[in-house]
Amino acid sequence: MSRVLMKGNEAFGEGAIRAGCRHFFGYPITPQSELPHFLARRLPEIGGVYLQAESEVAAINMVYGAAAAGARVLTSSSGPGISLMQEGISYMAGAELPCVIVNVMRGGPGLGNIAPSQGDYFQATRGGGHGDYRMSVLAPATVQEIIEMMQEAFDLADRYRNPVMVVGDGILGQMMEPVEMEEGTLPSPPPKPWATVGLGGRTQPNIINSLYIVPEVNEERNWALAAKYDTMKVAEQRWEEYRLEDAETVLVAFGTVARIAKAVVDRARKAGIAAGLIRPITLWPFPEKAFLRAGRAERFLVVEMNLGQMVEDVRLTVNGGFPIHFYGRPGGTVPTVREVFAELQKVMEVSAGGQNHF
Amino acid sequence: MARTIFKRPQALTDKPFSYCPGCTHGIIHRLVAQAIDELGLREKTVGVCPVGCAVFAYDFFNVDMIQAAHGRAPAVATGVKRVLPDRFVFTYQGDGDLAAIGTAEIVHAASRGERISTIFVNNAVFGMTGGQMAPTTILGQKTTTTPFGRNKETAGYPLRMAELLSTVEGAVYVARVSVHNPGNVLRAKRAIKTAFEVQQRGLGFSLVEVLSTCPTNWGLSPVEALAWLEKNMLPVYPLGEFKKPAEFSEGGETAC
Numbered sequence: 001m002s003r004v005l006m007k008g009n010e011a012f013g014e015g016a017i018r019a020g021c022r023h024f025f026g027y028p029i030t031p032q033s034e035l036p037h038f039l040a041r042r043l044p045e046i047g048g049v050y051l052q053a054e055s056e057v058a059a060i061n062m063v064y065g066a067a068a069a070g071a072r073v074l075t076s077s078s079g080p081g082i083s084l085m086q087e088g089i090s091y092m093a094g095a096e097l098p099c100v101i102v103n104v105m106r107g108g109p110g111l112g113n114i115a116p117s118q119g120d121y122f123q124a125t126r127g128g129g130h131g132d133y134r135m136s137v138l139a140p141a142t143v144q145e146i147i148e149m150m151q152e153a154f155d156l157a158d159r160y161r162n163p164v165m166v167v168g169d170g171i172l173g174q175m176m177e178p179v180e181m182e183e184g185t186l187p188s189p190p191p192k193p194w195a196t197v198g199l200g201g202r203t204q205p206n207i208i209n210s211l212y213i214v215p216e217v218n219e220e221r222n223w224a225l226a227a228k229y230d231t232m233k234v235a236e237q238r239w240e241e242y243r244l245e246d247a248e249t250v251l252v253a254f255g256t257v258a259r260i261a262k263a264v265v266d267r268a269r270k271a272g273i274a275a276g277l278i279r280p281i282t283l284w285p286f287p288e289k290a291f292l293r294a295g296r297a298e299r300f301l302v303v304e305m306n307l308g309q310m311v312e313d314v315r316l317t318v319n320g321g322f323p324i325h326f327y328g329r330p331g332g333t334v335p336t337v338r339e340v341f342a343e344l345q346k347v348m349e350v351s352a353g354g355q356n357h358f
Numbered sequence: 359m360a361r362t363i364f365k366r367p368q369a370l371t372d373k374p375f376s377y378c379p380g381c382t383h384g385i386i387h388r389l390v391a392q393a394i395d396e397l398g399l400r401e402k403t404v405g406v407c408p409v410g411c412a413v414f415a416y417d418f419f420n421v422d423m424i425q426a427a428h429g430r431a432p433a434v435a436t437g438v439k440r441v442l443p444d445r446f447v448f449t450y451q452g453d454g455d456l457a458a459i460g461t462a463e464i465v466h467a468a469s470r471g472e473r474i475s476t477i478f479v480n481n482a483v484f485g486m487t488g489g490q491m492a493p494t495t496i497l498g499q500k501t502t503t504t505p506f507g508r509n510k511e512t513a514g515y516p517l518r519m520a521e522l523l524s525t526v527e528g529a530v531y532v533a534r535v536s537v538h539n540p541g542n543v544l545r546a547k548r549a550i551k552t553a554f555e556v557q558q559r560g561l562g563f564s565l566v567e568v569l570s571t572c573p574t575n576w577g578l579s580p581v582e583a584l585a586w587l588e589k590n591m592l593p594v595y596p597l598g599e600f601k602k603p604a605e606f607s608e609g610g611e612t613a614c
Binding site: 023025049051053054055057058059061062063064065066067068069070071073087088091095196197198199200201205206207208209210211 | 400401402403404406413416419420421422423424425426427430433434435436437438439440441442445446462463465466
């Protein structure tokens, strides 16, 4: 076990290497640049491949080829670049190819800015690209968690033969925190007999494809994918609970904002308010099960660095059962503990006033 | 005693081609497959097929195949080759695929000197989507989106990809061939084989542009289409080897 100080963006890279990833294709964009910087140095040292593509469009298609050839492969970007990658992500979902995509989110829409944001939640969890598909989305909140979650991301990708996105934001990417890393041997990814690696004695060619021109055949294909996504929905929900057992006001926040929300919960508890936190770790599948466990909840306060995106999943999950409040800061601004606590107090007052929130 | 002098290449499946009558994709497929067979590459080949008429190439080539998004085949092939540098990797792309939406990918794959080979089929029109103008459509040529003929004032000039790519340093073998008559078919075969050998020797990127017909979208019979190619395309798209590694020139044999 070694303890080192590491930047979040570098931890994405180190975590990928520890997960057995030896191939990276990407295109520079702030605020994730330390990730490619780190891998451009590290991957060649360990016999891997770092390649800077001519665009995000090319990068994700290099990932497509590398995944088809059976490799554990990574790319990373930020909002505007992820938008360009959506075509390739849809193709990978269609062709059932595993890969990991890191999105260190920045303020948008358009060129926006390079400040931390959670404005890509819809893009990540709703597909983003064309067609009916789903993708696991993981949201770490600490640098330590990034290291561990990259292993999880590659395992999920291989288990379901599907792209996996890991989302952070400019704060998480740029901050340095101590991390503990276990020494150990590399994980061995599962065998991939479907990969296009040359016949090598096989009699039947392997074909990687997402074209099913006959509507009924394509429908059949979509139903088969849906069954896979349904399995993921049941088996792959991850979340963290904080002081949830007796919480009457439950904050819901992910990533960096969950750390702020946690401090708000502590402050509320000191003020005698029974607050708790649900931190979704998988944004898709959304951790619906966490809400079943919030048995004493009377209201939810969703806090995000956007105009209100995850709040829609909370509404779908709670389905009218409780009042849902939202507090958000979009465009690359970050809410403070003080202002979220003030919002929490406001929510409590509204409740005390007996207003109908439905 | 009977002796086999001509048979279907091993690198082709038994599936009959689904191309329109008179389309030369079938000939070009056969040439690629023959080159793979003759160089003994079949067991180690990964092919990348395009969007457009040749998207079903994975049904015809009897090797591992990947279907790529429109224009992205060179990026996909790059990913494969970087993971498996000892495999033989080729892309098969039309002019809509390579010269329009995929211009960036082909230029940069060439520029990196990716050890891949590209078969670029140029029939001066978008085939599968319904005969629209391609970057390679020649001036005056009628298509569904240039109903009065391609006009340079509004639609610009035809793009000569072989000439363009031959200026890129990482591209080491660039040739343009045609398959409109038997002599040219044989020359095309030699160029394709040279391109593949260039990759096998690890010299860099290689591309063979093959002039091809599209009787359906040109509105011509198969025979008329071959004549149209010869009369109208050859002046705009001259045949030849635009770039060739020195070691291939020493033998004195020129492919075109």
